[in-house]
Amino acid sequence: MSDARPPLPPFTRETAIQKVRAAENGWNGRDPHKVALAYTPDSRWRNRSEFFTGRPAIVAFLEAKWEREHEYRLIKELWAFTENRIAVRFAYEFHDAAGAWFRAYGNENWEFDANGLMRMRHASINDLPITENQRLFRWTPGPRPEDHPGLTELGL
Secondary structure, three states: OOOOOOOOOOOOHHHHHHHHHHHHHHHHHOOHHHHHOOEEEEEEEEEOOEEEEOHHHHHHHHHHHHHHOEEEEEEEEEEEEOOOEEEEEEEEEEEOOOOOEEEEEEEEEEEEOOOOOEEEEEEEEEEEEEOHHHOOOOOOOOOOOOOOOOHHHHOO
16 A cells, blocks of 8 residues: 555545645646656556656656746546546646747546555546736646635636
């Protein structure tokens, strides 16, 4: 159980919310190697139109992602859950190398093993160009502050 990532399935509403916030905090930390440890060594992903398997592929994907997406800020929100599955909706903001801002909206479906590691992740994402003035995620880099509104409170 040294590889366990609590909370573990079966999920309750409270533990599913904790799992979602832990994932959000991890991604906002933007450390691909650390983020990859939340997934099984053979985790299968679909991200937009990309399909890949395993932690090395996850690390490579995240390194490339955060090389392109500057000042990345993410908010995730629980949508639904069952014993070992969680569905989330999310939004994140970033700018590209040219300084153009975007808000990406999406949904993810997650499946976990008994140790709480994600073994499957399916993500559908759409990008919307925004102006710098339209940004809503303005905390300093790292985890979203506890008092920062979530997606529902922001009207997203």
